[in-house]
Amino acid sequence: MKVKVDRDVCTGCELCVDACPEVFEMVDDLSEAKVDEVPEDQEECVREAAEDCPVEAIIVEE
Numbered sequence: 001m002k003v004k005v006d007r008d009v010c011t012g013c014e015l016c017v018d019a020c021p022e023v024f025e026m027v028d029d030l031s032e033a034k035v036d037e038v039p040e041d042q043e044e045c046v047r048e049a050a051e052d053c054p055v056e057a058i059i060v061e062e
Helices: 015-019 040-052
Strands: 002-005 024-027 030-033 058-061
Touching (some): 015 024, 015 040, 040 058
Antiparallel strands (some): 002 030, 002 058
16 A cells, blocks of 8 residues: 655645554644655554544555
């Protein structure tokens, strides 16, 4: 699985960082994925973060 954050859409609410800090981080007040390939044990929290994102800025590629 791959994940990225559309920083043009991200509002910096930090929900994804709170849900999955191993994968997401804040850079210049916006979220960013720290990894290109999501570790298998983090896939569920990435899916949840994408579902919970209020502006749908998280893009998951299965």
